[in-house]
Amino acid sequence: MRKIFLTFTHALMLAIGFALGIYMLPILTAPKGPDEATLMASSQGALFSAEFTRELKGSDFLHWGEGSVSLTQSQIVHMGSLAAGPDYMVYLVSDFVQDEAEFNAIKLTAQLIGPVKTFDGFILDIPEGIDIEAYTTVVVWCEAFGEFITAAQYREPT
Template identity: 50%
Template structure:
């Protein structure tokens, strides 16, 4: 049998374990959110984005109110798609391992993304959260697609999309 002081010691140990695990979990979650912000390169200037936008054949808008966007996964601003690059004058929610895709159909849910992924083109990495310019691979015709999507590869998370034609 365990006496009362032994039971109190076990309760304290369990409380310490639970509280430390909770703090560790919160710290890990904050680290995943904050680390990409800390290591992100400087975003392109508004002038750089405007220069790319001036060459754009297509334009679209990232909006916060898409079906699978939420308070941690969103994008907003004007997208410009030109012959050599895709540029955003705006912001996307910070996060790790963002990729830019072009799709032949508009996508606003993770299920649609997974369903259409074989028909999409993975353009490249999105490394900044305020404004971005992502070069198009050589020989890509953006007119073959109509939507740009920001997707988090690490967590298979939809961030945002913009229909540009």
């Protein structure tokens, strides 16, 4: 009986350690985000801007974003903070979403912009050929765990 108990408890600790490693590795290896001057300069001439807020239905103490997001013809610039986590991606979507279920319902039509590697502001180049006016909302999504992080609607749908 003791061997079974020890095997179970050691396996449980191994699983918890592995899960924490997956979660913590991007945090520990994250590069420093762009400085405020770089973020400000990159957001100049923005066509659209919006705010990430913690007050969304899908946000919680582990999954949130706050601060401003600006879209130029060539870049998405975030000045603020994101909850740290692994495998964050930025998408553009045509309808405002505020939780996992809403994003999963339209993910096939979402436009992937790129990965987020920093949690204290980011600048992402918009891939060539993407018309930001065809979308209304910026979404930050955790691919590894299928978790909604935050969203900001930068224009009303037409």
